[in-house]
Amino acid sequence: MMRTSSKKVSTTQPAPKAKKLAVSSAKPDARLLDAEKFLLPTYKRPAVVMTQGRGAFVFDCTGKKYLDFLGGIAVNALGHAHPRIVKVIRREAARAIHLSNLYHNAFQGPLARKLTEWSGLDRVFFANSGTEAIDGAMKLARLLGRRPEEPAGTAAKKHRFLALDNSFHGRTFGAISVTATEKYRLPFAPVVPGVEFVRFNDLADLEAKFDDTVCAIILETIQGEGGIYPASEAFWNRARALATQRGALLIADEIQCGLGRTGRYFAYQKFPSKPDIALIAKPLAAGLPLGAILTTEAVASRISPGMHGTTFGGGPLACAVALEFLRIVDDEKLLENIRTRSADLREGLTRLASKFALIREIRAEGLMIGIELSVEGAPYVTEAMQRGLLINCTHDFTLRLLPPFIITRAQVREFFKLFEIVLAKTPKQANATNSGKSAAPERAAHAAAKG
Numbered sequence: 001m002m003r004t005s006s007k008k009v010s011t012t013q014p015a016p017k018a019k020k021l022a023v024s025s026a027k028p029d030a031r032l033l034d035a036e037k038f039l040l041p042t043y044k045r046p047a048v049v050m051t052q053g054r055g056a057f058v059f060d061c062t063g064k065k066y067l068d069f070l071g072g073i074a075v076n077a078l079g080h081a082h083p084r085i086v087k088v089i090r091r092e093a094a095r096a097i098h099l100s101n102l103y104h105n106a107f108q109g110p111l112a113r114k115l116t117e118w119s120g121l122d123r124v125f126f127a128n129s130g131t132e133a134i135d136g137a138m139k140l141a142r143l144l145g146r147r148p149e150e151p152a153g154t155a156a157k158k159h160r161f162l163a164l165d166n167s168f169h170g171r172t173f174g175a176i177s178v179t180a181t182e183k184y185r186l187p188f189a190p191v192v193p194g195v196e197f198v199r200f201n202d203l204a205d206l207e208a209k210f211d212d213t214v215c216a217i218i219l220e221t222i223q224g225e226g227g228i229y230p231a232s233e234a235f236w237n238r239a240r241a242l243a244t245q246r247g248a249l250l251i252a253d254e255i256q257c258g259l260g261r262t263g264r265y266f267a268y269q270k271f272p273s274k275p276d277i278a279l280i281a282k283p284l285a286a287g288l289p290l291g292a293i294l295t296t297e298a299v300a301s302r303i304s305p306g307m308h309g310t311t312f313g314g315g316p317l318a319c320a321v322a323l324e325f326l327r328i329v330d331d332e333k334l335l336e337n338i339r340t341r342s343a344d345l346r347e348g349l350t351r352l353a354s355k356f357a358l359i360r361e362i363r364a365e366g367l368m369i370g371i372e373l374s375v376e377g378a379p380y381v382t383e384a385m386q387r388g389l390l391i392n393c394t395h396d397f398t399l400r401l402l403p404p405f406i407i408t409r410a411q412v413r414e415f416f417k418l419f420e421i422v423l424a425k426t427p428k429q430a431n432a433t434n435s436g437k438s439a440a441p442e443r444a445a446h447a448a449a450k451g
């Protein structure tokens with residue numbers, strides 16, 4: 001029996017047979033005990049074991065049903081168990097899961113072709129994750145910055161990176177070096193040298209820091225982890241112009257905001273110019289690990305065999321699934337759905353903001369939505385989960401919604417039914433208030449950019 005909701009909500013797939021695993025309140029769940037004892041304590045997780053998903057819903061081992069408005073943090077763009085994805089996985093798993101990048105496989109080339117059509121860029125390298133794509137892009141930028149007379153092994157004059165305040169680019173050494181949030185970076189110092197942070201959307205700061213020693217500026221077209229803050233068009237245009245003038249690369253991290261999330265194939269497509277490199281991952285292979293570096297012919301012409309590589313990246317199974325993902329987005333006209341559902345969500349959230357004073361600001365682009373609260377968001381996430389709704393909180397005060405592209409109007413209505421109760425019933429906190437400083441240090445710059 002589903003505990004959360006008696007209302008029947010249609011999904012595109014048949015309801016799963018929720019297998020109830022034995023969980024007794026008297027006896028602690030052995031899987032949770034194992035996790036507690038044997039995993040590195042890198043995550044603070046609720047004591048719930050998730051077991052399956054269908055469409056926009058996830059189920060835990062007791063059969064409890066959750067409306068998934070987080071989508072595996074922007075990964076499950078097609079929801080769970082999309083029949084076409086399941087079919088491709090079954091078919092290709094029986095053929096070849098892995099073949100090695102020493103050989104061509106049937107899907108890398110066609111997938112690369114489709115990604116160049118979507119992005120307007122020319123060449124693709126497949127990696128395993130977002131952070132690995134970031135590190136690869138940083139290597140490309142260093143490579144491009146080195147002049148022929150500068151010997152390998154020495155620091156080229158043009159070796160510095162500019163990154164943005166409030167940025168998040170992943171967990172490997174390259175990625176943490178360009179990640180502004182100190183708790184992700186400082187414990188691991190020294191990180192990759194030569195990185196300077198620019199105030200978010202601040203043109204004067206950008207111009208002051210962008211000199212001939214910069215090999216690349218890297219930015220999220222819309223900051224995700226930082227709380228859903230879009231780069232302004234003025235900032236993008238200036239970064240593009242300075243990168244071109246100074247012979248540096250403009251690198252767009254579209255790992256969270258790309259591949260349809262904003263209602264466009266890429267978030268940068270709202271701007272008049274393209275980056276030199278765009279990085280993607282999360283939804284690309286519908287939940288299988290796959291990232292990619294998309295770049296221009298000019299950048300690609302500088303790399304040669306042996307300079308970069310990977311064992312797993314671009315394997316046949318992941319690439320076949322990714323190709324199917326891209327086709328489904330087109331076939332099911334999901335960009336249209338994203339734009340329509342985004343409008344529904346923005347309208348409903350604006351209504352809630354007029355009812356609940358604790359909602360300070362709503363920032364939304366497509367199905368990438370931040371709801372900034374005047375109080376800490378964590379208790380709202382907990383309350384939502386108890387009531388069968390998955391959302392998360394980033395930067396302490398911003399509730400983040402990343403629903404799947406397939407979300408229906410009825411599911412948006414279901415969301416509002418649950419979310420309004422969550423806002424009303426979450427116990428009020430005495431002292432954790434949002435001063436406007438801790439959530440997003442660049443808020444002033446952001447507000448100024450919005451005019």
Ligand SMILES: Cc1ncc(COP(=O)(O)O)c(C=O)c1O
Nearest residue numbers: 129130131168169170224255256
């Ligand atoms: C904007 C952005 N860049 C990079 C990453 C890192 O991606 P991954 O976790 O796949 O390494 C993330 C992950 O959340 C992200 O949101």
